[in-house]
Amino acid sequence: MKKLLSNVRVIDFSWIGAGSYTTKILADLGADVIKIESSQRLDTLRVTKPFKDGKPGVNRSGYFADRNSSKRSVTLNLKTVRGLELAKRLIVDAHLVTNNFTPGVMEKLGLGYDTLKALAPRLIFAAMSMQGAAGPAKNDLGYGLTIAALTGLQHMTGLPDRQPAGTGTNYPDHIPNPGHGAFAILAALRHQRRTGQGQFIDLAQMESTLAMVGPSLMNFLVNDSIDGRRGNAHPGRAPSGVYPCAGKDRWITIEISDDAQWQTLTHVLGMQDYPEWNDVEDRLNQREAIDAALSAVTSSYDMMQLATTLQNAGVAAGPVYDARDVMIDPQLKQRGHWVTMNHPEMGPSTYNSAPYRFSGAQSEPTSPAPLLGQHTDEVCHDLLGLDDTEIAVLYADGVLS
Structure with a gap:
């Protein structure tokens, strides 16, 4: 079956959670997502638990694997002149560049939007920082937990009369930000296809996460009432909760x-x-x-x-x-949600499919997460036109690392 984004190429500088999940959505739909990495500064998820068989390694993280299915990995040292040049050559022929760095990082690398737009006017540049590209808090650092705190989500999560418990990074990193990010990118791709014009997409992850707390914000705006923590209780329904059953936990x-x-x-x-x-x-x-x-x-x-x-x-x-129950759920099995693919180092591994199905197109992942730099030679040959001797020199000089 055809892939709906099979003609789209993405040069992906995203790492960790929300950015990587956004480009996973595109990759699983068929986009050629080339993840730019470096052995000098690893994507944090590559060294984040859980590891296959409990054995740490840059290619053994289940967390990284699930966020990077269907992608290709290229290692480039962007601090070298030739590494930066190769990145620009890849970008010129791409439809989209993505990152989720703090504003200014791409500019420091020499890959800011103004620079890239001059090279490729039709380029879409999607930036997913915590607070957006402008404003007094634009340079603030944070992760999913920080975003949950800033939006009020953490304030409302937990038991009454107890400290805010939060939900970890679950909501910001995995729901509103990838969803909004992918939607904005698809709209820009449609505009690009129809007009030949590019776009700078400035997504503030905090603003996306505000979608999770709309009723609470309205309750304050309309009633001047601040929602607090109420555990599993619903304000208008009873009973509403979690109740013990036979067996342990x-x-x-x-x-x-x-x-x-x-x-x-x-x-x-x-x-x-x-x-x-x-x-x-x-x-x-x-x-x-x-x-x-x-x-x-x-x-x-x-x-x-x-x-x-x-x-x-x-x-x-x-x-x-619990996780054991989810993996054997008959509804998920019937829908073919779990896909097993053979990872080069971890062996047969289970991956999430997208939560949607198309009547005439494929939506499940097509390849396991890449090894670090697995596709460097392939991309250098096929997209940059380099021969084996030139590639060997670039490795020796620390450009492809």
């Missing part, structure tokens, strides 16, 4: 949205002895008592069986999966 989520669902839940669980909870307002006022009663009943049930029974009865319920 096995749980189920249950959320009741109306009185009819409550009646169904009590019928399935044999809890009809609580008529005082039949009205939603009464349930909201007695959350803790309901949670305790529910926990006493659910703790004797198998997590998976109870979730299936409640779903069949029309109650929103779901087992709390």
Whole structure:
């Protein structure tokens, strides 16, 4: 089946999370994403756990692998004159250049947008810094955790009367920023194809993440109310939480949205002895008592069986999966979500597919994450027109490193 972005070439300077995930989306859709790396300064994810078989190595990180499927890797020393020249030669024939550095870093490398635009006017230059290219905080350093804190997401995550727990880098790095970044790039590619004109895309990762806290911001703007931490409780629904099941660390989520669902839940669980909870307002006022009663009943049930029974009865319920459960989930298996590819060093490895399917095109990854510099010779031959002798000299002089 055809790949929807098979005619697009990306020179990718992104590293770590959000930028690499953005270009993974493009690569899995068929774009030729050439990841520019250096053995002198590794992408942090290359040395981030988990490692295959627990053995560290620049080509053994599962985290890196999942964020870099379907890409090619070229090692270039951009601090050398010839290394910079080779990078520019690659860029001239590309559709898109990406990075998620702090503003000014690409300029210091000699690869700022103004420089590249003069070489290739049709080029799209996508920058994904934390705070954007302008403003008083543009040079601030941060990661997903920092962005979650700045947007208020961390403030709302955790249990009442406890410190903000946060969600690590999960949301900023893996949801809004790659999604918004890929969308902006696709729009610019369409514009480029129709007009021949390039674009400078200035994405502020903090602003993308604000999409995750829209209701809370509206609650403040309209009601002058600041949402705090409430764990799993929903402000208008009860019960709404996580309840223990039989076995070690096995749980189920249950959320009741109306009185009819409550009646169904009590019928399935044999809890009809609580008529005082039949009205939603009464349930909201007695959350803790309901949670305790529910926990006493659910703790004797198998997590998976109870979730299936409640779903069949029309109650929103779901087992709390761990990684083992996710990997064997029958729904994901039926949709072909997991793809196994043979990594040159790690062997058969499992990768995520995209969450969407096309009726007439392929969307799953086509190749495992690249070894560091795996495609340097190939790209030098095929795209730069260098012969073996010239490439050998560049290696010897530390240009291809």
